[in-house]
Amino acid sequence: MARGDTVMRIPARKTDLDGNAVFGFTCNQCLNCCHHKKIQVNPYEIARIAETLGITTTECIALYTTGNGSYLKFREDATCPFLDTRGCTIHAVRPLVCRLYPLSRHVSDTGHEWFSELQPQKNCTGIYLGQGSIRTYINEQNAEAYMQAADCYLNMLWKMMAMLENLVADVEEQPHGQHPDDAIGVHTEYSNWMDMDVVVDRYCQIRQTAFPDDIDEKMRMHLDALYFWINNA
Amino acid sequence: MNKRAKKAITLAAAVTSLGTSLGVAPVDAQAAVDMFLQQGKKDSVRESTQGKIESTQGKIESTQGKISNQEKHIDPVNLNKNR
Ligand code: SF4
Ligand code: SF4
Numbered sequence: 001m002a003r004g005d006t007v008m009r010i011p012a013r014k015t016d017l018d019g020n021a022v023f024g025f026t027c028n029q030c031l032n033c034c035h036h037k038k039i040q041v042n043p044y045e046i047a048r049i050a051e052t053l054g055i056t057t058t059e060c061i062a063l064y065t066t067g068n069g070s071y072l073k074f075r076e077d078a079t080c081p082f083l084d085t086r087g088c089t090i091h092a093v094r095p096l097v098c099r100l101y102p103l104s105r106h107v108s109d110t111g112h113e114w115f116s117e118l119q120p121q122k123n124c125t126g127i128y129l130g131q132g133s134i135r136t137y138i139n140e141q142n143a144e145a146y147m148q149a150a151d152c153y154l155n156m157l158w159k160m161m162a163m164l165e166n167l168v169a170d171v172e173e174q175p176h177g178q179h180p181d182d183a184i185g186v187h188t189e190y191s192n193w194m195d196m197d198v199v200v201d202r203y204c205q206i207r208q209t210a211f212p213d214d215i216d217e218k219m220r221m222h223l224d225a226l227y228f229w230i231n232n233a
Numbered sequence: 234m235n236k237r238a239k240k241a242i243t244l245a246a247a248v249t250s251l252g253t254s255l256g257v258a259p260v261d262a263q264a265a266v267d268m269f270l271q272q273g274k275k276d277s278v279r280e281s282t283q284g285k286i287e288s289t290q291g292k293i294e295s296t297q298g299k300i301s302n303q304e305k306h307i308d309p310v311n312l313n314k315n316r
Contacts, residue, residue: 043251067250067253068246069254070250070251070253153255154255167244192250193250193251194254226247
C-alpha cells in the first residue's frame with residue numbers, strides 16, 4: 001500500500017523534511033490559523049489543558065472536545081474554544097499541532113519521523129525567515145515533551161492495533177463458540193479510554209496506590225492501564 | 234457475541250479515538266467492526282493493516298477533503314448500541 005493510503009492528506013508545500021532542514025518562522029499572532037481547523041488532542045494534551053483550567057479530564061473532554069476526546073470542539077463561528085480577543089487563552093499548554101504550525105510532523109509505525117511545511121494560512125502575517133532549522137523551531141516552541149508524549153501513545157496504538165488484528169482472527173475462527181480465554185475478565189468497564197483521570201483513578205484503586213499529582217506520572221499510569229487491559233483481554 | 238468479540242469492538246472504539254487524536258486514520262478499527270457486524274470481511278482487515286500506517290500531527294483545514302475520512306470514524310455511541 002502506498003504511503004498516503006491510510007494517512008491524513010494535508011496541504012503541504014514541502015514534505016519529507018528531516019529535523020535539519022532549513023526552516024524559520026516568526027508568528028505575528030494574527031490568530032487567523034485558530035479558525036476552521038481540526039486540532040487533534042491526545043490524552044496527554046487534554047490532561048495539560050485540564051490542569052491549567054482547574055478541571056478534570058472528564059470535564060475537559062465534555063466541554064471542549066469532540067470525537068470522543070480526539071479533537072477540540074470548535075464554536076459555531078468556527079473559532080477555537082480557547083481563542084478570545086487577547087489570543088490563545090491556553091498558550092502555555094497549547095496542543096502539539098499548534099506548536100508545530102506551520103509545520104506538521106509525521107511518524108510511521110516503525111518510528112521514522114519526518115516533517116512537512118504546510119501551505120501558508122490565508123492572510124497569515126507570519127514571516128518565513130529562510131534560516132534556522134526545523135529542530136531549532138521545535139525547541140523554540142517547547143514541543144519536544146509533546147512529541148515524546150505523542151510517541152508514547154503512538155506506541156500504545158500500534159500495540160492495540162496488533163491486538164485487534166489477533167482478536168479479529170480469533171473470533172473469526174470461533175465465530176459461534178466460546179473462546180477458552182473468555183473466562184478471563186474483559187476490562188470493558190470504561191466507556192472512554194481516552195479519559196486519563198477516570199482510567200488512572202480506577203487503576204490506582206485496583207493497585208491500591210495514590211492518585212498521582214504529576215501529569216507525566218499520570219500519563220505513565222494511563223499507559224500502564226491500557227497495556228494491562230490489552231494484555232489481559 | 235462472545236466476550237472476545239465484545240472485547241474486539243471495545244478495543245476498536247479505543248483504537249479509533251486514540252488513533253484520531255494522534256492523526257492516524259483508523260481504517261483497521263473500522264474494518265474490524267464491520268467484520269463483526271456484517272461477517273466475512275477478514276480480507277479487508279488484513280489489507281488495511283498491511284499498509285504503512287503513519288501519524289500526521291498538523292493543523293488541518295476543516296474544509297479539506299480529509300474531513301470526510303475523519304467523519305467515517307466509528308461512533309462509539311452507536312457501537313455501544315450493538316453490544
Ligand atoms: S489552542 Fe490556542 S493556538 Fe491552538 S487553535 Fe486554539 S486558540 Fe489557536
Ligand atoms: S496565521 Fe500565521 S501569523 Fe497568524 S497566528 Fe497563525 S501562524 Fe501566526
